[in-house]
Amino acid sequence: MIPAPEFRVYLNDLPTNDFNSIFKSLPDFYRDLNKERSGGLPLLFIAGYPGSFYGRLFPNDCLHFVHSSYSLHWLSKVPPSLYDKQGKPINRGSVHISASSPPLVSQAYYAQFQEDFSLFLRSRSDELTAGGRMVLIMLGRIGPDHVDRGNSFYWELLSRSLAILATQGEIKREDIDSYDVHFYAPTKDEMEAEIRREGSFEVERLEMFETEKELYKVSENYGTEVAMTVRAIQESMLSHHFGEGILDTLFEIYGRMVEEEMLKEEINPITFVLVLRKL
Structure with a gap:
């Protein structure tokens, strides 16, 4: 039998965010998840990384997926x-x-x-990692x-x-x-211009x-x-x-x-x- 995959989820926000409230909710979340799990579902591990995402947060080549929701504006x-x-x-x-x-x-x-x-x-x-994806909502x-x-x-x-x-x-x-x-609403062209200039990513989809x-x-x-x-x-x-x-x-x-x-x-x-x- 193929073992269930492991997912590591790293939550990020500024240090002023109340991470204690998040962590206090995790035992109930894990309990509900275990009720639904029947042996084949993946394992999930969650950690918090306080700090500004305008700069480095994690080690090199350690993420496969990044999601940012209503933050980058x-x-x-x-x-x-x-x-x-x-x-x-x-x-x-x-x-x-x-x-x-x-x-x-x-x-x-x-x-x-x-x-x-x-x-x-x-x-x-x-x-x-190479080929890793980011989904950005802004x-x-x-x-x-x-x-x-x-x-x-x-x-x-x-x-x-x-x-x-x-x-x-x-x-x-x-x-x-x-x-x-401290807010800026960019246009499609402005975002694409910065992505091209930085050079590390290609746009797979923009809606x-x-x-x-x-x-x-x-x-x-x-x-x-x-x-x-x-x-x-x-x-x-x-x-x-x-x-x-x-x-x-x-x-x-x-x-x-x-x-x-x-x-x-x-x-x-x-x-x-x-x-x-x-x-």
Whole structure:
């Protein structure tokens, strides 16, 4: 009889992630798995590797498969060139790329994406075996325009929500100027250009999905759900920068604004799914 294969699963997140919660859930997971196993199912071993994936995490040639889900649109840091030589912000009144942003803003974000995505590919190339695959799921945008009613539009609405709080005297306008989101939604061409330039992988498959339309049709509280999602991602950074006391009001405004905008015109964020093979 051929022995059952072994699978080794390495979970990765930043050290600030609560790995204890994950590890506490594993005994129940293993127990449920064993109930379903009838001798021929594979063995599964799970470990955690804290650290940024913008750099090396694992030994050389030890991985056969890498999966990254909704992570790579988050940059390793806010682009430094969003601030001039005197340390003053150049993207005033907005937390991301907007119609009022000077061209240097979109250039800074794109340059940071190029640096980060290339480093991710190079690091995973060292860790993957020859012929190993990566499946990457990430938010993106359809065309070259950085300002559209896609993923970036949600950050535009966050800027507007913060501006309302500023007019109410809840926060200072200069604090909005100095708050920047470390997010970049690349296009298909931008991703493919970095993959070619880095040179370790070939694209086996690349697909684009628009899911927001259907979610809006079936949800009665779409604006609230979007607000909760953005809050879950940004809460710690917003509270550190503006103070915890504004969060409830901020996301009430934000949720209403999302609903109002969807009634005017659809917001169409897109998701890319890439399958890469190591050469």
